[in-house]
Amino acid sequence: MSNENRIAVITGAGSGIGRATSIKFAEHGYKIVVVDFNEVTGEETLALIRRNGGEGLFVKADVSKVEDVKNYVNQTVDTYGCIDVFFNNAGIxxxxxxxxTVEMEEYDRIMDINVKGIFLGMKYVIPVMEKQGKGAIINTASSAGIRPEHSIAVYSxxxxxxxxxxxGAAIxxxxxxxxxxxxxxxxxVTPLFKSVGETxxxxGYVPEEMSRVRMGRHGQPEEVAEAVLFLASDKSSFMAGAIVTVDGSLTV
Structure with missing residues (x-):
């Protein structure tokens, strides 16, 4: 199937994996709805898409806010009429x-973005896809969602x-x-990943254990983008509820 008129909504698209996936999907013919809380980086992603001959629009949103999520869904449908792919990616x-020592503010912030944001995205995108009778949703979890990392229990x-x-939604x-x-x-290697070392x-806090990538290198956002593109495509037509790792063996 041609991707020429297919629409992909991508949250957290202003940087890292979200930006790489936005560019990758645009290269494959998708029209991209770039969603991010940061207006500057979100517009930068859209500019990169357009510079490469792609098409899309930017919608500013806090994915933990119901009205913001409704807005990016409604703007997509109003502009393009459908949502073929939803990359539910925003996270912190x-x-x-x-x-x-974890403060309640930190706990709430992580759960709001990483869990509520994913829930709300699916809650308001699924009805659009139900009307269409088709659609693909890819949520961004983490290797830490399979094997917890030391000293980031709330994130895990x-x-x-x-x-x-x-x-649960897949079934x-x-x-x-x-x-x-x-x-x-x-x-x-994303801005999020780099911020860990800076923090x-x-x-001055050093966890007792640090995970090790056995491939001898870290991964690139584009490598995750390829996996997302596959999960969005008809090539993965018999995959639902699959948890696909792109982690260089971290969870092995």
């Missing part, structure tokens, strides 16, 4: 810290929740033409 990382819990939401909608899967990146240096 926890500061490495001993379990009992949030990504375990993403996997639970993915599997409800698999017979309605909507395939819901998750990708679990780990050790990917450790700033706080």
């Amino acid at each position: 990382i926890q500061k490495f810290a001993p379990f009992t 819990a949030s990504k375990h929740a993403v996997i639970g939401l993915t599997k 409800e909608y698999a017979n309605k033409g909507i395939r819901i899967n998750a990708v679990c990146p780990g050790g990917i 450790l240096e700033k706080t």
Whole structure:
């Protein structure tokens, strides 16, 4: 099937995996709805898409806010009439810290973006796909959603929740033409990943254990984008509720 008139909504598209996937999908003919809380980086992603001959629009949104989520869904449908692919990707990382020192504000912030944001995205995109009778949703979980990392228990819990939401929704909608899967990146060089080292240096806190990528290198956002593109395509037509790791062996 040609992707020429297919529409992909991508949250957290202003940087990292979201930006790489937006560009990758545009290269394959998708029209992209770039969703991000950061207007500057979101517009930068849209400019990169257009510079390469692609098409799309930018919608500013806080994915943890109901009205913002409704707005990016409505703007997509009003502009393009459908949502073929939803890459439910926006997320944030926890500061490495001993379990009992995590402040409630930090806990709420992580759960709001990483869990509520994923839930709300599916809640308002699925009805659009139900009317169409088809669609593909890919949620961004994490290698930490499969095997917890030391000193980021809340983040790990949030990504375990993403996997639970993915599997639970997948079995409800698999017979309605909507395939819901998750990708679990780990050790990917993104601004989020780089911020971890900066935070450790700033706080002086060092976890007792650090995970190790056995491939001898870290991954690139484009490598995750390829996995997302596959899960969005008809090549993965018999995959629903799948949890796909792109982590260089972190979870092995």
